[in-house]
Amino acid sequence: xxxxxxxxxxxxxxxxxxxxxxxxxxxxxxxxxxxxxxxIPASLVEELDRYQNVRSASFRGWDMEGSGMYISTRFGEVxxxxxxxxxxxxxxxxxxxDEPIGEVLTRPQHRxxxxxxxxxxxxxxxxxxxxxxxxxxxxxxxGKSRNGAILWNKQGSALAYQSTRRDGRAxxxxxxxxxxxxxxxxxxxxxxxxxxxxxxxFSQSGSQLxxxxxxxxxxxxxxxxxxxxxxxxxxxxxxxxxxxxxxAGFSYDDRSIYLVSDKNGEFTQLIRKDLASxxxxxxxxxxxxxxxxxxxxxxxxxxxxxxNENGMSALYLYDPRNDRxxxxxxxxxxxxxxxxxNPSGDKLALSLNTPKTPTDTFVxxxxxxxxxxxxxxxxxxxxxxGLDTEQFIEPKLVHYPTFDKVDGEPRKIPAFxxxxxxxxxxxxxxISIHGGPEGQYRPLFSSKYxxxxxKLGAAVIAPNVRGSAGYGKSYLAMDNGYKREDSVKDIGAxxxxxxxxxxxxxxxxxxxxxxxxxxxxxxxxxxxxxxxKAAVDIVGISNFVTFLTNTKSYRxxxxxxxxxxxxxxxxxxxLEGISPNNHVEKIQVPMFVVQGQNDPRVPVTEAEQIVTAxxxxxxxxxxxxxxxxxxGYRKKENNxxxxxxxxxxxxxxxxxxxxxxxxTLVE
Numbered sequence: 001x002x003x004x005x006x007x008x009x010x011x012x013x014x015x016x017x018x019x020x021x022x023x024x025x026x027x028x029x030x031x032x033x034x035x036x037x038x039x040i041p042a043s044l045v046e047e048l049d050r051y052q053n054v055r056s057a058s059f060r061g062w063d064m065e066g067s068g069m070y071i072s073t074r075f076g077e078v079x080x081x082x083x084x085x086x087x088x089x090x091x092x093x094x095x096x097x098d099e100p101i102g103e104v105l106t107r108p109q110h111r112x113x114x115x116x117x118x119x120x121x122x123x124x125x126x127x128x129x130x131x132x133x134x135x136x137x138x139x140x141x142x143g144k145s146r147n148g149a150i151l152w153n154k155q156g157s158a159l160a161y162q163s164t165r166r167d168g169r170a171x172x173x174x175x176x177x178x179x180x181x182x183x184x185x186x187x188x189x190x191x192x193x194x195x196x197x198x199x200x201x202f203s204q205s206g207s208q209l210x211x212x213x214x215x216x217x218x219x220x221x222x223x224x225x226x227x228x229x230x231x232x233x234x235x236x237x238x239x240x241x242x243x244x245x246x247x248a249g250f251s252y253d254d255r256s257i258y259l260v261s262d263k264n265g266e267f268t269q270l271i272r273k274d275l276a277s278x279x280x281x282x283x284x285x286x287x288x289x290x291x292x293x294x295x296x297x298x299x300x301x302x303x304x305x306x307x308n309e310n311g312m313s314a315l316y317l318y319d320p321r322n323d324r325x326x327x328x329x330x331x332x333x334x335x336x337x338x339x340x341x342n343p344s345g346d347k348l349a350l351s352l353n354t355p356k357t358p359t360d361t362f363v364x365x366x367x368x369x370x371x372x373x374x375x376x377x378x379x380x381x382x383x384x385x386g387l388d389t390e391q392f393i394e395p396k397l398v399h400y401p402t403f404d405k406v407d408g409e410p411r412k413i414p415a416f417x418x419x420x421x422x423x424x425x426x427x428x429x430x431i432s433i434h435g436g437p438e439g440q441y442r443p444l445f446s447s448k449y450x451x452x453x454x455k456l457g458a459a460v461i462a463p464n465v466r467g468s469a470g471y472g473k474s475y476l477a478m479d480n481g482y483k484r485e486d487s488v489k490d491i492g493a494x495x496x497x498x499x500x501x502x503x504x505x506x507x508x509x510x511x512x513x514x515x516x517x518x519x520x521x522x523x524x525x526x527x528x529x530x531x532x533k534a535a536v537d538i539v540g541i542s543n544f545v546t547f548l549t550n551t552k553s554y555r556x557x558x559x560x561x562x563x564x565x566x567x568x569x570x571x572x573x574x575l576e577g578i579s580p581n582n583h584v585e586k587i588q589v590p591m592f593v594v595q596g597q598n599d600p601r602v603p604v605t606e607a608e609q610i611v612t613a614x615x616x617x618x619x620x621x622x623x624x625x626x627x628x629x630x631x632g633y634r635k636k637e638n639n640x641x642x643x644x645x646x647x648x649x650x651x652x653x654x655x656x657x658x659x660x661x662x663x664t665l666v667e
Contacts, residue, residue, distance in 0.1 A: 121630020
């Protein structure tokens with residue numbers, strides 16, 4: 001049997017051979033650059049192969065008749081568009097591009113759909129019109145700007161979308177009217193303040209448009225735009241008080257609109273607002289959690305919405321006639337994605353992800369009454385590499401104490417904890433930190449986590465430190481501005497908690513995270529190097545000032561609201577003071593840095609400067625950079641190598657001699 005120790009020994013010998021210089025090699029036709037990363041043993045590649053051949057199938061829309069649906073799934077290197085005609089039916093591939101499909105929106109009253117796609121992860125997505133009759137696509141956008149948030153009117157004659165085409169920086173709203181011979185493009189709303197503006201829903205006639213203005217994670221507004229006069233009216237949100245306000249749609253008769261807002265409390269509630277009187281009615285007052293999505297059927301007879309309840313999704317059916325709702329109890333515990341009624345309104349499609357299964361598409365049969373439902377039918381059955389999903393580990397939700405207090409008691413931080421089966425001795429721990437910072441870890445399926453649990457015998461802990469979404473607006477704002485490092489202290493408190501757990505080994509802990517989570521990895525390495533054994537930084541911020549200077553202009557003002565304005569001398573001094581690359585001498589932990597060359601959010605320079613600084617200080621650094629990727633790896637061949645290298649990195653730094661002896665690569 002092949003032992004872990006032989007793989008680790010081979011890796012260490014390879015690293016020792018180039019101890020006096022940086023060894024660089026490439027894979028995947030030269031698109032993936034690896035520095036000081038040992039060759040991945042073929043036996044490791046083979047053993048991890050099943051964990052890397054997991055697919056998913058996300059719902060993307062009903063066809064015009066409502067008898068079939070569009071999904072996105074991967075049969076090659078990236079996700080493409082497929083059509084499924086019935087439950088459990090074959091997936092017929094429709095697009096065959098080298099880049100993954102982004103947004104998808106079916107065109108009402110037509111056998112066409114709009115989709116977005118970028119190049120190499122640069123996020124400068126273009127909009128295309130796809131004709132299902134001939135399989136051809138035509139570009140609708142200008143081919144140069146950044147476009148998204150696509151929205152058809154009810155007639156399918158015009159498409160609204162957000163675009164930077166005016167000046168390359170502003171997040172404006174444009175409208176393209178589809179003609180028989182020529183399309184007409186029109187700028188309908190200019191963003192003059194640096195915030196993000198996007199379309200949300202057309203009125204039945206198409207003369208009015210609901211608009212979202214996103215200022216920051218704690219402040220957003222809802223507007224109504226009259227397309228004939230150009231007049232814009234504020235419906236919810238203001239500049240005097242922070243609140244999150246998101247448009248959810250027009251009522252069927254256009255007399256009222258639905259929105260979700262936390263202006264009345266900690267969580268976003270579903271609200272119906274009468275447009276004539278301005279009166280508002282809170283519909284979801286009895287649900288003390290964020291309402292995350294809302295849809296109405298085409299005939300307006302029924303609705304549905306989803307709430308985020310402690311990280312898990314709950315689905316509710318809604319009756320627009322009397323504003324009553326009922327929870328659907330037949331769904332597995334998991335996280336719900338897109339939801340949409342079919343054209344006749346008797347079925348509700350949804351994407352569902354659970355800790356044991358990747359995302360698949362389901363359809364809920366609906367009864368004659370708005371609040372009645374029948375069977376939940378699974379339309380897609382995604383492959384999991386032949387693995388036994390019943391053996392996958394489900395997480396346990398815990399709340400650990402941190403450094404500050406609430407009502408005289410230590411504040412509690414929520415975290416999802418995955419532990420290997422049959423623990424006989426304390427196991428190593430991998431702390432996985434989400435990005436955002438206003439993101440939230442939710443108990444989604446993760447083949448990487450299951451791999452670490454099974455093959456490394458490591459526990460995985462995913463905390464939702466202060467600043468995470470899903471726990472109320474006060475919690476969301478607790479890491480803003482000069483309180484940024486309070487969230488890092490929450491990681492220190494987690495290390496304290498790990499030390500109190502008899503089945504966890506506090507002397508063998510690693511941190512792992514991407515984007516803002518990458519910053520948290522670097523910051524944790526600055527403050528807690530003596531308590532860590534390894535760190536994996538994926539597209540992370542290493543210096544807030546250089547990040548804000550170099551991130552793309554269309555998002556710079558949005559990020560300044562979140563992190564602080566580096567042009568202010570006092571804030572600049574603070575940001576420099578908390579930036580990890582200014583404290584590399586305190587980082588005394590082996591580091592694996594992962595980056596995409598085309599990343600528009602966290603530029604490649606953030607990775608390059610921390611790698612250079614760490615090497616200059618004598619630290620061990622593995623560095624991986626994909627030339628055809630952006631903010632994270634979307635191509636399977638790149639993600640495969642990253643997964644293999646991460647497993648090797650953790651094995652080298654987390655496994656003790658006893659585990660190397662007992663853990664094998666062969667089951």
